[in-house]
Amino acid sequence: MNSSNGAGKITAQRRLKYLTQLEKRGTVRVVDLAQAFNVSEITVRRDLDELAREGLVERFHGGARLVERLGQETLFEDKPRLHAVEKDVIGAVAADFVKDDQTVLLNGGTTSLAILRHLKDRNIRIVTNNAAAPAELGESVAELILLGGQYRNKSRSLYGDLALLALSQVHASLCILGSNGVSARTGLTTSVYAETAINRMMVERCKGDVIVVADGSKIGATSNFAGVPLDQVNVLITDSTADEEELNALRATGLRVIVCQVDGEALPAARPHYE
């Protein structure tokens, strides 16, 4: 699939289940996970290493612990811990849409940040108004270009004329937008007025696909301000907690809808002492 980072569906699923375990217990051990998921220990280790590379967990000898990101918890309007699992699987799928050597536009919000985690060390250019992006990307080799502008602390985003001016200099191959509300009736809606202009401009500066990412709780929701109309969007990536009826309505508009499974249907045969 992709050159550097192509986690298949089953693999991604299993890794997400590690996260739910971690959220419950704080730490996991390699041996336990191997037994619980009926895979070898080396596979678990590989999984945990990958999660560590994404900055979600911290390895220790024999297991891993959930990395606690303080600072960000209360700041964000949209709480990072909320729907963290859904956002991560959505982020993984969205990241697969980005091919090598492309320039991708990302807007603010925690879902976009989840995508960023899966874009680490890729040979791409990332353009974003997400002021948390530098810290998130860390020492990754991916090229990061930050739009300027006024800083809004609650959403950790940059907006205003300067941001739009910078955006006008950019030609992108792909645009991935997080949204506070996605509805067949009202299109994409946003909770911050200043973001609407950014989002619209991002779509405008993008030659290729426009992808919207939103966890299930946002499907059918309408936020405060009208953003991008649906006919300018090509793909919606969401998760299986989304309302099925609304998804059908969205599909009816011609939108390609990708639903990520977050709740385990394919449970491993042997699952002893968890839950």
Next chain:
Amino acid sequence: MNSSNGAGKITAQRRLKYLTQLEKRGTVRVVDLAQAFNVSEITVRRDLDELAREGLVERFHGGARLVERLGQETLFEDKPRLHAVEKDVIGAVAADFVKDDQTVLLNGGTTSLAILRHLKDRNIRIVTNNAAAPAELGESVAELILLGGQYRNKSRSLYGDLALLALSQVHASLCILGSNGVSARTGLTTSVYAETAINRMMVERCKGDVIVVADGSKIGATSNFAGVPLDQVNVLITDSTADEEELNALRATGLRVIVCQVDGEALPAARPHYE
């Protein structure tokens, strides 16, 4: 059987965390680390011994302290902990130059960050290419405008055409620049080439005073790239560890020099009481 160091990933990472602790506190204790990292004390001891063997720390009975090498620092370009006391005092003085309702330009680097800390909750506008500024300013009410551009992780700064374009839209009342070297002979010099253009442009976009801040270790030093000539600078703020002879040479060029007193050797036990 690694290239130079037979330390696996997990061990190496834990040791790095010791270093960040050390940079924050100066010293660490074996028992504390053992508890913090959930490993046995003997493991911590082995780690510290290894760090000591690499010359990064100095062991003492029960713990270790950070050894500050004055020569070459390849790990971090500008170590935040190094001269932290001096930078803070300088930051406080520099912040006093900013009056209400002004727009102030700040460049990258840790000294600028120290100024930012003293500008919290002021009724001003801050324009900067320092990507660490948003996190530092937090919920402050001061208005923060970030220049866009390419992100450089080592210096946490933004640079390039986009940054310059954004800067060209700004009119500032004041400009405060951190610099890697300040010398009567070579003027202001910078360790990152891309920063020189930013610094020059900042001076250009500023109607009022141009203030240079640099801790004592940088006075008389010449870094890699020529930045702003001294005749475009009005004020230099430094500390009492600066070389007096060089300061006189700088005064001779017409520069107004402000020297902040830094009390005796900073002992780990007795913490200074600013703020």
Next chain:
DNA sequence: GCCAAAAACGATCAAATAAATCAATATGAC
């Protein structure tokens, strides 16, 4: 100063864990 108790240390060893390599299997593109 001296001495004893407590804490920290170092060496050795065994068990657990991780890393590297290679081969088998599954997956998806064409």
Next chain:
DNA sequence: GTCATATTGATTTATTTGATCGTTTTTGGC
């Protein structure tokens, strides 16, 4: 179907860790 790639596991080898020893250093009383 073929092909390329991704995923996984078996095997072997190396690393990491903690327990248990005895030794050294520090601490606090005298």
